[in-house]
Amino acid sequence: MTTKRYTSPDPELDSYYGDLAAKDLRPLWELGEMFTSEPKAAAVPHRWRAADLHELAGRAGDLVPIERGGDRRVIGLANPGLGGAPFIAPSLWAGVQFLLPGELAPPHRHTAAALRFILGGRGAYTVVDGDSIPMTPGDLVLTPGWTVHEHHNPGDEPMVWLDVLDLPLVIGLEALFFEQRPGNPAQQCPARSASEMFYGQSAGLVPVGNQTPAFDGPSSPLTRVGVSIGDSIAGLYGAFGAVMALLDRQRHPGKSIPLQDRIIDVALNESIYSMMESLVPDYLAHGVQRHRTGGRMEGIAPSNAYLCADAKSVVIAAIPTPSSSGT
Numbered sequence: 491m492t493t494k495r496y497t498s499p500d501p502e503l504d505s506y507y508g509d510l511a512a513k514d515l516r517p518l519w520e521l522g523e524m525f526t527s528e529p530k531a532a533a534v535p536h537r538w539r540a541a542d543l544h545e546l547a548g549r550a551g552d553l554v555p556i557e558r559g560g561d562r563r564v565i566g567l568a569n570p571g572l573g574g575a576p577f578i579a580p581s582l583w584a585g586v587q588f589l590l591p592g593e594l595a596p597p598h599r600h601t602a603a604a605l606r607f608i609l610g611g612r613g614a615y616t617v618v619d620g621d622s623i624p625m626t627p628g629d630l631v632l633t634p635g636w637t638v639h640e641h642h643n644p645g646d647e648p649m650v651w652l653d654v655l656d657l658p659l660v661i662g663l664e665a666l667f668f669e670q671r672p673g674n675p676a677q678q679c680p681a682r683s684a685s686e687m688f689y690g691q692s693a694g695l696v697p698v699g700n701q702t703p704a705f706d707g708p709s710s711p712l713t714r715v716g717v718s719i720g721d722s723i724a725g726l727y728g729a730f731g732a733v734m735a736l737l738d739r740q741r742h743p744g745k746s747i748p749l750q751d752r753i754i755d756v757a758l759n760e761s762i763y764s765m766m767e768s769l770v771p772d773y774l775a776h777g778v779q780r781h782r783t784g785g786r787m788e789g790i791a792p793s794n795a796y797l798c799a800d801a802k803s804v805v806i807a808a809i810p811t812p813s814s815s816g817t
């Protein structure tokens with residue numbers, strides 16, 4: 491018997507409880523305290539003073555070689571409300587990591603995801619899946635789960651940052667595992683990582699507190715993304731027109747309109763309309779407004795030009811929409 495045995499003043503019920511416990515069963519009606527009317531938080535508000543953390547982290551730098559701490563010299567923040575568990579909150583672990591000049595925290599990866607707030611120091615960098623990211627005070631570096639990461643401090647100042655991992659959550663899911671990876675030599679860290687250049691200059695991240703006019707320059711992170719779809723489609727139709735003119739000249743030598751007299755006129759708007767299939771005519775002619783259909787292609791049937799045995803082609807098209815019901 492490993493589960494809790496409940497008791498009752500009623501001898502028959504008490505005996506029943508004994509039988510349940512003997513079979514490792516627990517009655518739900520005795521677990522009422524679990525279902526409270528409002529959340530019960532065990533973690534309590536607590537302040538860890540920066541001066542204490544710096545002082546104690548500095549002493550760890552003197553006393554503990556980095557190899558001794560599982561390749562990371564980190565002091566975890568244990569919330570006093572969690573009964574001694576090494577977590578800052580029931581679902582989060584947090585700790586202060588300390589990397590001395592010339593030290594390397596070698597590469598590894600784990601299923602728990604991490605973020606790092608850089609607190610102090612200069613000249614260090616972290617590498618996440620091969621992307622070297624400079625670490626300066628105030629920076630936030632994200633390390634998604636199972637990405638390989640390592641920390642280098644080639645500078646001459648101790649480096650301190652706050653690590654936060656969803657360790658308790660992943661432990662609760664019984665999904666925590668870890669792998670050490672082959673080491674990499676120290677390298678030159680660029681001023682901006684590939685991640686910053688990719689995500690910081692396209693949709694998704696915009697500097698907070700800045701007005702758009704300040705970002706009109708060529709180095710603005712608010713760059714125009716993608717291509718001009720209208721010009722591209724119209725250009726494609728123009729190219730089709732040129733190819734057809736050449737084909738006509740080849741098939742009808744001496745009879746075709748001279749190329750210099752041909753004009754291929756492509757309208758930008760109509761090129762766009764052609765890409766919208768019958769979207770606009772549906773609405774203009776029948777008042778039909780299309781809605782999202784997920785993966786379904788409403789009213790679309792296979793269409794193509796097929797070569798027949800007699801070397802002739804037949805075009806088969808079928809679009810049964812309100813504005814075009816023929817085949």
Ligand SMILES: [Fe+2]
Binds near residue numbers: 604639
């Ligand atoms: Fe790690």
